[in-house]
Amino acid sequence: MITIRLPDNSTKEVPKGTTAMDVARDISEGLARNVLAAKVNGEVNDAIQPINKDAELKLLTWEDKEGKEAMWHSSAHLMAEAVELLYPGVKFGIGPAIDHGFYYDIDPGHHNITKDDLPKIESKMKELAKQKQEFVREEVPKKQALEYYKEKGDEYKVELIDELEDGTITFYKSGEFTDLCRGPHIPSTSPIKAIKLLSIAGAYWRGDENRKQLTRIYGITFPKKKQLDEYLEMLEEAQKRDHRKIGKELEIFTFSQQVGSGLPLWLPKGAALRERLESFLKKIQHKAGYEQVISPHIGNVNLYKTSGHFQKYGEDSFQTIKTPNEGEEFMLKPMNCPHHCEMYNAKQFSFRDLPVRYAEFGTVYRYEQSGELHGLTRVRGFTQDDAHIFCTPEQVKNEFKGVIDIIMKIFKALNFQDYVAQVSLRDSENNEKYIGSDENWDKAESAILDIVEDSGLDYIVEYGEAAFYGPKLDFMVKDALGRSWQLGTVQVDYNLPERFNLEYTGSDNEKHRPVMIHRAPFGSMERFVAVLIEHTAGKFPLWLTPDQVRILPISEKYHNYAEKVLSLLDNYDIRAQIDRRNEKIGRKIRDSELKKIPYMLIIGEKEAENKTVSIRRQGEGDIGAIPIQEFIHDMKNKIENELNV
RNA sequence: GCCUCUUUAGCUCAGAUGGCAGAGCAAUUCAUUCGUAAUGAAUAGGUCGCCGGUUCGAGUCCGGUGAGAGGCUCCA
Numbered sequence: 001m002i003t004i005r006l007p008d009n010s011t012k013e014v015p016k017g018t019t020a021m022d023v024a025r026d027i028s029e030g031l032a033r034n035v036l037a038a039k040v041n042g043e044v045n046d047a048i049q050p051i052n053k054d055a056e057l058k059l060l061t062w063e064d065k066e067g068k069e070a071m072w073h074s075s076a077h078l079m080a081e082a083v084e085l086l087y088p089g090v091k092f093g094i095g096p097a098i099d100h101g102f103y104y105d106i107d108p109g110h111h112n113i114t115k116d117d118l119p120k121i122e123s124k125m126k127e128l129a130k131q132k133q134e135f136v137r138e139e140v141p142k143k144q145a146l147e148y149y150k151e152k153g154d155e156y157k158v159e160l161i162d163e164l165e166d167g168t169i170t171f172y173k174s175g176e177f178t179d180l181c182r183g184p185h186i187p188s189t190s191p192i193k194a195i196k197l198l199s200i201a202g203a204y205w206r207g208d209e210n211r212k213q214l215t216r217i218y219g220i221t222f223p224k225k226k227q228l229d230e231y232l233e234m235l236e237e238a239q240k241r242d243h244r245k246i247g248k249e250l251e252i253f254t255f256s257q258q259v260g261s262g263l264p265l266w267l268p269k270g271a272a273l274r275e276r277l278e279s280f281l282k283k284i285q286h287k288a289g290y291e292q293v294i295s296p297h298i299g300n301v302n303l304y305k306t307s308g309h310f311q312k313y314g315e316d317s318f319q320t321i322k323t324p325n326e327g328e329e330f331m332l333k334p335m336n337c338p339h340h341c342e343m344y345n346a347k348q349f350s351f352r353d354l355p356v357r358y359a360e361f362g363t364v365y366r367y368e369q370s371g372e373l374h375g376l377t378r379v380r381g382f383t384q385d386d387a388h389i390f391c392t393p394e395q396v397k398n399e400f401k402g403v404i405d406i407i408m409k410i411f412k413a414l415n416f417q418d419y420v421a422q423v424s425l426r427d428s429e430n431n432e433k434y435i436g437s438d439e440n441w442d443k444a445e446s447a448i449l450d451i452v453e454d455s456g457l458d459y460i461v462e463y464g465e466a467a468f469y470g471p472k473l474d475f476m477v478k479d480a481l482g483r484s485w486q487l488g489t490v491q492v493d494y495n496l497p498e499r500f501n502l503e504y505t506g507s508d509n510e511k512h513r514p515v516m517i518h519r520a521p522f523g524s525m526e527r528f529v530a531v532l533i534e535h536t537a538g539k540f541p542l543w544l545t546p547d548q549v550r551i552l553p554i555s556e557k558y559h560n561y562a563e564k565v566l567s568l569l570d571n572y573d574i575r576a577q578i579d580r581r582n583e584k585i586g587r588k589i590r591d592s593e594l595k596k597i598p599y600m601l602i603i604g605e606k607e608a609e610n611k612t613v614s615i616r617r618q619g620e621g622d623i624g625a626i627p628i629q630e631f632i633h634d635m636k637n638k639i640e641n642e643l644n645v
Numbered sequence: 646g647c648c649u650c651u652u653u654a655g656c657u658c659a660g661a662u663g664g665c666a667g668a669g670c671a672a673u674u675c676a677u678u679c680g681u682a683a684u685g686a687a688u689a690g691g692u693c694g695c696c697g698g699u700u701c702g703a704g705u706c707c708g709g710u711g712a713g714a715g716g717c718u719c720c721a
Contacts, residue, residue, distance in 0.1 A: 103716095114649065201716030202648025209718040213648055216716070244713095248656085257694080257712055309721060316719085335721055369646050369719065370712090378720080467721060486720090518721095555678040582678075590682035604680055614681080622681055 003054045017050040021187060024059050034061040034223075036186045037070035044070070046137060046184045062191075062223050072097035074135060074174075074185045075125075075192055075221040076104045081133075081177035082124035083217075087111045091154040092179070093205055093214050100231075100482065101220030105203055107156065113215050118197040121217070129192040133175040135185035145169040145180065156205065192221045194228035241480040243533035244375040250538050250546075250595065252529070253376060262373040262380030264526055269546035274525050276544050278361055280413070280643070281385055281521065284406055290359040290387055295339035297363060301329040306499055307338040308435045312468050318367045336362035337493075337518055340388040341500040344514075349504040354514060355391035355399055361525070362386045376530035377485055383525045389517040390502065396515050400451045400490060407475060407488040407521045413643065414532060414541065420476045420484070421457045423448055427464030434468050436495035444492040445471045469495045470518075480534040487523040487531060492516075538596045539618070543639045549576035550597045551613075552588040554604035561608040565601065565628055572632050576601075593618060601631070 004012045004023060012023065020038030024031045024047070038047045039058040044066045051057070060067035076095035083090055083106060093105030106113065140148075142161065148171075149157040157180050161169060172181045174189065186192075196219060203216040222228045239245075247253050252270035259265060266274060282292070301320050304310035310317075313334065320329040333339070340358045349356065363383045372378050389399050411419060425445050426434055434441065448471050452459050459473075466472060475488035493516040496502075503511045522528035532540070542548060549569060553562045562578045569576040579588045585602065592600045600616040607613055612625040626634075 112649095199715055200649060203717045204647075207718070209647070213717075215648075218716080255712090261712065307721090313721060317721095337721090364721090366721075371646065371648095371717085372719070373713090469721080552681090554680055557678065584678090584684060585680055587683055588681090593682055600681085602681065606680085616681060 002051065004051070005054075005056045007058050014051075016052055019050055020045070020047040020057055020059055023057060031059065031061075034191075035059050036061055036064075036067040036191060037184045039066065044184050046135070046187070048134075048187050049137065049184075069097040070184050070186050071191060071223070072102040072221065073181075074189070075195070075219065076102040077135070077172065077174055077177060077179055077181070077185070078125050078128060078133075078189055078192060078221075079121065079197070079217065079219055080104050080106075080179060081128055081175055082121050083113075084177055085128075086117075086121060086124055087113070091152075091156055093156045094160075095179075101198065101218060103216050103218045105205070105214040105216050107212065107214050113200065113217070115200050118200065118217070122195055122197050122219075125192075125195050125197075128175055129189040129195065131175065132188045132190040134188045136173045137183060137185075138171045138173060138178075139168045140171055142166055142169050145171065148178075149180070191223045194222040194225045196220055196228055196232065235481075238480040238482075241534045241537045242375075243377075243479075243530040246533050246538040247376065247530075250533075252533065260380070261370065262368060262378075264376055264379055264381070270529070272546050273540065273544060274529060277522065277525065277528070278385070280543075281406075281410065282359075284409060285357075285359050285387065288357075288402055288406060289355075290357040293340065293343055293358045293360050295333070295336060295343070295360060295362060297333050297365070298330040299333055299339060301331050303338045303342070304331055304334070307335070307341070307496060308469065308499060309334060309338070312435075313366075316367060318365055332365035333362070334364050334366050336360055336364065336384065336386045337388055337496060337516070338500070340386075341496055341502060341516075344388075344390050344502055345500060349390075349514075351392055351504055351506050351512070354504055355389050355395050357387055357389045359385075359387035376526040377479065379526050382527070384520045385522045385525065386518070386520050389519070390497075390504075390514040391517070392504070392506075392512070393515050396447055396492060396517065397451055397454075399517055400448070400492065401455060403490045403517065403519045403521075404451075404455055404457070404473075407490075410488075410521050411475070414535075414544075416477060416535065418478065419487070421452065421459040422465070422474045422476055423452055423459055423461045424465035424467075424472045424474060425461060425463050426466050426471065430464065434466070436469060436498075440494035440498075441471070444494055447492055448473055467491055469493050472518075475523075477531050477535075479531055485527055485531060487528055488521045489519065489523060491518040493518060539598075540596075541642050542598055542635070543642045545575075545596075545598060547575055547577055547595070547597050548635070549574055549599045549601060550588075550592045550595075551576055551578045551601045551603060552585060552592065553578065553580070554585055554602065556582065558603050558605070558608055562603050565603065565613060568628060569632065572636065574632065574635055589616065599635070 001013050002016050004014055014023065021032060021035060024035045035047045037060040038045050039060055040051055040055050060070065062068060073096065080092055080095055087108060089109050090111065091107040091109065095104030096102065142164065145161050146158060149161065161180060169180065170182060171178050172183060172185055198218045198220060201216050202213045204213050205211040220231065250269060251267045252273065253267055254265050256265060301310060317334060318332050320331050322329055343358055344356065361383050363381060365381045368378060368380050391399050426441055452473060470491050470493040472489055472491035474486045476484045477487050478484050497513050497516050502514050504514050506512045551562045551565055553559055559580065566576055566578055589600060596618055598618050602614040602616060607625060612627050613631055614625040615623050615631065617623055
């Protein structure tokens with residue numbers, strides 16, 4: 001007999017070889033039906049795997065992350081089975097569970113699987129799922145596993161097995177389909193009740209663009225049809241928040257083929273919004289001791305040879321432009337840091353002068369592959385809210401903290417709560433990707449880790465994600481469709497100061513090398529605004545929104561009073577417009593609502609007589625008439641509160 | 646850059662099998678002067694992304710190319 005301890009700390013004595021499923025059945029049939037997998041001593045296993053020694057057991061259901069994973073992983077197998085039945089001879093790459101669903105990479109051979117095939121595959125999956133196929137785990141020697149796939153002619157699986165350690169390898173069999181797989185799986189296909197194949201895409205084998213491109217099918221499954229419906233509805237809602245759609249509707253930005261792809265055009269409302277964000281940050285930075293600088297949009301190619309950007313990105317950049325007579329070569333500015341280094345070099349600094357903080361809303365241009373461009377989040381010309389801090393090694397910690405404070409202030413003012421702080425370090429096996437000495441890298445990396453640890457931020461560490469000149473701390477925020485984007489970034493850099501021979505005089509009267517911190521709290525104005533649009537669905541905070549108030553006269557008779565209200569609001573810097581169209585009030589309200597104007601002031605006979613305005617709040621409806629001065633006072637208070645962070 | 650898909654009026658979209666291009670909204674004009682999410686009527690608006698081919702004839706079929714979408718690779 002062995003002892004099983006359950007999460008509520010109760011124990012059960014059961015015979016050796018009992019499965020998690022047996023335990024579940026013992027508790028209740030209902031529970032057993034819901035069990036997808038089991039956590040045995042912290043390890044996730046099949047629910048039908050025998051337990052042979054004392055163990056802590058947690059039964060995993062749809063409510064658990066690991067339960068969903070097992071379900072989706074098994075769904076990937078089910079899809080593969082369906083595909084193999086429909087298109088004999090296809091080969092398979094990998095098919096994992098992901099955050100929302102699963103995918104499988106397929107080499108369709110001479111078939112050509114397209115979007116139109118998805119419904120067919122989907123219904124085959126439904127048919128197979130109904131057969132309640134069990135997932136049977138099988139341990140086979142490596143040699144035998146290799147033979148199986150060699151015979152099947154699946155070179156992808158052969159490659160995967162080749163790389164596994166010698167010994168036994170696990171296969172899972174469900175219905176007609178056998179797959180190399182570590183598991184775990186759900187007991188049978190019966191919990192897979194609702195199936196949706198979402199999209200189809202090309203994906204390089206093993207993520208290597210030099211290797212064959214396989215067909216990747218994305219899908220998701222649920223134990224209940226209702227859950228699938230809700231998920232699809234959620235996706236639809238998310239698509240409505242897409243910044244490309246809202247940006248167009250609210251006239252924030254546009255693109256033009258004539259101008260060029262990836263080159264955003266900020267329309268008046270977008271420009272006003274962006275300027276407001278910029279002056280908000282400028283104010284904060286001014287208080288924090290930053291100085292604004294300005295640099296041109298191009299720089300001599302030698303500047304970027306000195307910085308190392310040319311060697312690193314020269315071929316994958318916009319190519320240099322040449323002067324007609326002298327043959328001088330210039331590059332579109334891909335980064336502001338080299339310019340700021342030269343500004344630092346324009347003057348002699350003592351340790352007493354440091355830190356020096358040069359800030360610039362610097363527009364940079366980077367060649368991005370055409371398939372990469374995406375709305376405002378991935379563009380070829382964008383403006384960074386950049387700054388470079390030149391400081392002594394002793395000041396790094398404090399300065400870095402100051403930067404984190406600024407980022408937090410901004411996230412708070414804009415109500416960004418779901419961000420991930422990511423420390424990006426070198427990939428130690430791939431040293432040629434980076435410039436600078438190991439010693440400097442070690443210094444910089446440990447400095448960042450120390451600071452982040454001290455700051456109390458929740459953070460994750462990613463290796464191989466560092467910039468080529470230094471490690472960084474990035475703030476990642478998700479868009480409406482769950483894609484993660486980098487916004488704020490802070491980078492410690494010991495390398496550029498060396499390359500540009502930056503110096504300051506220490507108290508010992510010797511020359512010393514300053515340390516540079518690169519930082520951009522928004523990241524880029526384009527990307528930040530894109531994410532902001534999706535987070536707010538276009539309902540920006542009052543202080544930021546392009547039009548705060550729209551005055552809606554009931555008819556032309558009240559235009560006079562409307563003009564008076566407008567000039568009053570204007571005196572108090574409240575951004576308002578009058579809807580002078582010859583339309584009914586209902587129409588004017590509807591259009592203002594759709595444009596997400598926070599406040600509508602309805603003005604008719606009553607209001608003109610009593611010197612009041614009838615307020616309608618966007619999304620909330622009529623909230624009654626108040627004297628115009630009172631409205632102005634309330635607005636001012638609200639805006640001040642929003643900015644008071 | 647690669648894979649799949651899309652591209653028709655300012656916007657959203659219809660246009661089997663090739664036979665002179667259509668709707669709604671927006672715009673303009675006129676009427677209406679109206680109380681909390683669309684007043685009515687009339688008018689104007691398109692070398693169907695671009696280049697080439699097949700055909701008596703191409704928005705529709707074929708080839709190329711631009712742009713957009715979803716992924717992959719990349720991202721200073």
